[in-house]
Amino acid sequence: MPEYRVYAIGEDGNISLRLDLMCANDDAAKERAKVLADDRVIELWQFGRKIGTFKPDPLKNERVAGWLKGELRPPK
Template identity: 35%
Template sequence: MPDYRAYIVGTDGHFKSSEAIIADDDEKAVKIAQKLVDGHDVEVWQLDRKITVLPHKE
């Protein structure tokens, strides 16, 4: 099973925290990470490969 992480991005553009994501593929990892978008952007990574950036809605 691929190892994913969701990084919470602060208003200064730096990572504030991260969450491990257990998912079978990129699509499932992104769906899980979308639940973490709450007033801040979230970047989804698999090891050193950036999957996507999920922007917050103002």
């Protein structure tokens, strides 16, 4: 199974966290990396090959924050 590395990029542009992943292929690794991009920028690499950059969805974060504050109601 191919080995991948996920890097969380901090606000200062430096790596703040590294995770090693074992995934069947690039598509599976991308799906796992997207989940990690919930609140931070994520870069996915396989050795020296950059596969992609995944950014948080700002609208999703605003909706969740609104629900937590009681400003928005979840859809019924």
